[in-house]
Amino acid sequence: MISSHPVHPRGLRARVLLSSVFGPYAQNDEYGSRTINPMELYHNQVTRVQGGFSLRMFHRSFGLMMIQANIEAPCTLLDFPSLDRFVSEIRNHSYDIIGISAILPNIGKVREMCWLIRQYQPGATIVVGGHIAGKEDIAGRIDADYICRGEGIRWFRRFLGQDEHGPTRHPRVHSGFGARILGVTLPMRPGNTAAMLIPSVGCPVGCNFCSTSALFGGKGKSIHFYETGDQLFEVMVGLEKDLEVKSFFVMDENFLLHRQRALRLLELMEANGKSWALFVFSSARVLQSYTMDELVGLGVSWVWMGLEGEDNAYQKLKNVNTVALVKNLQSHGIRVLGSSIIGLENHTPENMSRVIDYAVSHDTDFHQFMLYTPIPGTPLYEEHRKAGTLLPEDEFPLADTHGQYRFNYRHRHIDGGREENYLLDAFRRDFEVNGPSLARLTRTFLKGWQRYKDHPNRRIRDRFAWEVKPLRTVYAGAVWAMRKWYEKDRRMWEMMDSLLKELYGTFGFFTRVAAPLTGLYLFRTLKSEEKRLARGWTWEPDPVCEKNEAALALEAAAPARRAPGERSLPLTALGYRTASK
Ligand code: SF4
Numbered sequence: 001m002i003s004s005h006p007v008h009p010r011g012l013r014a015r016v017l018l019s020s021v022f023g024p025y026a027q028n029d030e031y032g033s034r035t036i037n038p039m040e041l042y043h044n045q046v047t048r049v050q051g052g053f054s055l056r057m058f059h060r061s062f063g064l065m066m067i068q069a070n071i072e073a074p075c076t077l078l079d080f081p082s083l084d085r086f087v088s089e090i091r092n093h094s095y096d097i098i099g100i101s102a103i104l105p106n107i108g109k110v111r112e113m114c115w116l117i118r119q120y121q122p123g124a125t126i127v128v129g130g131h132i133a134g135k136e137d138i139a140g141r142i143d144a145d146y147i148c149r150g151e152g153i154r155w156f157r158r159f160l161g162q163d164e165h166g167p168t169r170h171p172r173v174h175s176g177f178g179a180r181i182l183g184v185t186l187p188m189r190p191g192n193t194a195a196m197l198i199p200s201v202g203c204p205v206g207c208n209f210c211s212t213s214a215l216f217g218g219k220g221k222s223i224h225f226y227e228t229g230d231q232l233f234e235v236m237v238g239l240e241k242d243l244e245v246k247s248f249f250v251m252d253e254n255f256l257l258h259r260q261r262a263l264r265l266l267e268l269m270e271a272n273g274k275s276w277a278l279f280v281f282s283s284a285r286v287l288q289s290y291t292m293d294e295l296v297g298l299g300v301s302w303v304w305m306g307l308e309g310e311d312n313a314y315q316k317l318k319n320v321n322t323v324a325l326v327k328n329l330q331s332h333g334i335r336v337l338g339s340s341i342i343g344l345e346n347h348t349p350e351n352m353s354r355v356i357d358y359a360v361s362h363d364t365d366f367h368q369f370m371l372y373t374p375i376p377g378t379p380l381y382e383e384h385r386k387a388g389t390l391l392p393e394d395e396f397p398l399a400d401t402h403g404q405y406r407f408n409y410r411h412r413h414i415d416g417g418r419e420e421n422y423l424l425d426a427f428r429r430d431f432e433v434n435g436p437s438l439a440r441l442t443r444t445f446l447k448g449w450q451r452y453k454d455h456p457n458r459r460i461r462d463r464f465a466w467e468v469k470p471l472r473t474v475y476a477g478a479v480w481a482m483r484k485w486y487e488k489d490r491r492m493w494e495m496m497d498s499l500l501k502e503l504y505g506t507f508g509f510f511t512r513v514a515a516p517l518t519g520l521y522l523f524r525t526l527k528s529e530e531k532r533l534a535r536g537w538t539w540e541p542d543p544v545c546e547k548n549e550a551a552l553a554l555e556a557a558a559p560a561r562r563a564p565g566e567r568s569l570p571l572t573a574l575g576y577r578t579a580s581k
Contacts, residue, residue: 032399134377175249183529229264333448477518
């Protein structure tokens with residue numbers, strides 16, 4: 001069979017640069033950055049209105065990291081470059097292949113980066129991938145040589161003439177960095193940040209709006225980097241040792257769906273006495289198909305689950321009482337991030353208040369709200385494209401297609417312009433009724449501890465013990481600060497007061513002493529943070545530059561021209577910076 005896949009003439013000798021799009025991100029600019037679309041997953045679409053209580057955190061470009069870890073050619077990875085930093089890289093270093101990963105709202109940045117590459121590196125082959133590749137006419141809109149649709153490791157291996165079926169090496173990286181809450185940036189210490197774990201990509205459930213599922217083949221399809229529980233366990237042991245972690249953020253759209261793999265992992269954890277914690281994404285029916293003993297035994301400590309909306313037509317939610325499911329999970333110490341959609345087909349101005357009330361009634365630890373948005377590549381997009389209901393770009397720029405602002409189509413019942421208020425209303429009501437997510441997750445942690453602290457299985461007892469350790473001091477202090485913050489809000493004050501009393505009752509004298517001391521400090525940092533936010537303060541990640549071994553060897557043989565003070569890093573180098581406006 002003749003392969004139509006392109007192959008680069010230099011093969012494994014080709015010098016590769018992989019880059020994310022340039023920042024800054026949390027500002028309005030001509031390239032498509034938007035203030036309401038910062039490079040922070042939680043603050044962007046989960047704790048958006050929680051002010052100083054919002055969880056701020058950055059996440060690396062994991063797709064690029066996976067590609068870099070799995071190609072043998074010399075490869076440099078640039079994450080979150082400024083425009084100047086990107087230009088400096090392509091001015092001062094020679095590359096044969098430059099890959100850019102992006103989502104569709106960043107099309108303006110990708111166009112600019114392609115243009116710059118043609119100026120400074122006219123001989124380089126440009127490959128563009130990520131969610132932007134789902135746009136049907138992307139090839140005609142940017143000056144790229146190739147569009148990589150779907151999974152990038154195999155694509156690059158084939159392009160470089162490498163065996164595409166070789167084993168997948170997992171990069172060593174923490175799930176997030178620069179974590180900040182109540183005005184305090186949390187230190188990166190061994191053991192307090194989860195490792196990123198990517199067992200598979202895609203989701204065979206294939207919901208009509210799901211761009212991640214669509215990107216990797218859609219309904220019925222997914223790609224497993226690690227097919228068996230044994231393979232996954234081996235990767236996790238390696239991450240545990242190299243990153244000194246006990247928890248794993250499992251970046252797999254529907255991790256528990258691969259039941260055989262998950263249950264084999266449970267067996268191995270049990271046999272090897274691993275008290276690990278897993279943060280997973282899972283659809284509700286799949287989650288419900290496991291016993292609580294299995295979930296707790298697997299260390300499932302946090303779950304991101306689609307609730308979508310009442311009376312929705314999704315099979316994954318059929319016959320599931322999500323309110324009861326969330327409550328049950330929390331009673332076993334499992335924190336829940338529920339995800340609801342604003343603007344489903346049956347949503348109208350008349351029923352919107354009920355829609356929001358229903359979502360809020362789940363009282364999840366975190367709640368994501370997104371507008372029902374047709375993303376290119378998804379069945380929902382195709383439906384609107386055929387119906388002619390997508391808005392033209394002069395009316396709705398692609399840079400705004402991120403699901404936190406407006407519909408990119410004409411909604412059947414909701415007039416354009418009203419949806420942003422509905423979305424903000426949902427975030428606000430969830431915050432006002434259920435309080436800061438920090439308090440909610442503290443309550444769930446506490447329930448887990450109370451239930452499992454005397455569990456006969458030592459492995460399970462140990463996991464809850466190490467997970468709740470900070471509750472005795474830092475979290476209790478945070479609840480003390482939140483109670484003080486809500487002095488003039490009787491209902492919220494009582495909520496915090498009762499939680500604090502429960503913490504005191506559970507952990508005793510030491511916590512009673514520690515909470516006011518830590519709490520006073522956190523109350524002050526919270527006040528300062530609120531003032532900073534009122535001044536329009538934003539938070540940006542610093543650029544990261546990493547080279548694989550082949551690139552470091554190449555550089556050692558022929559040092560490149562560098563800006564003063566600039567150096568290459570073989571390991572993950574994390575940074576962040578602030579920007580005032
Ligand atoms: S279950 Fe979740 S991940 Fe899977 S297709 Fe549906 S929305 Fe996407």
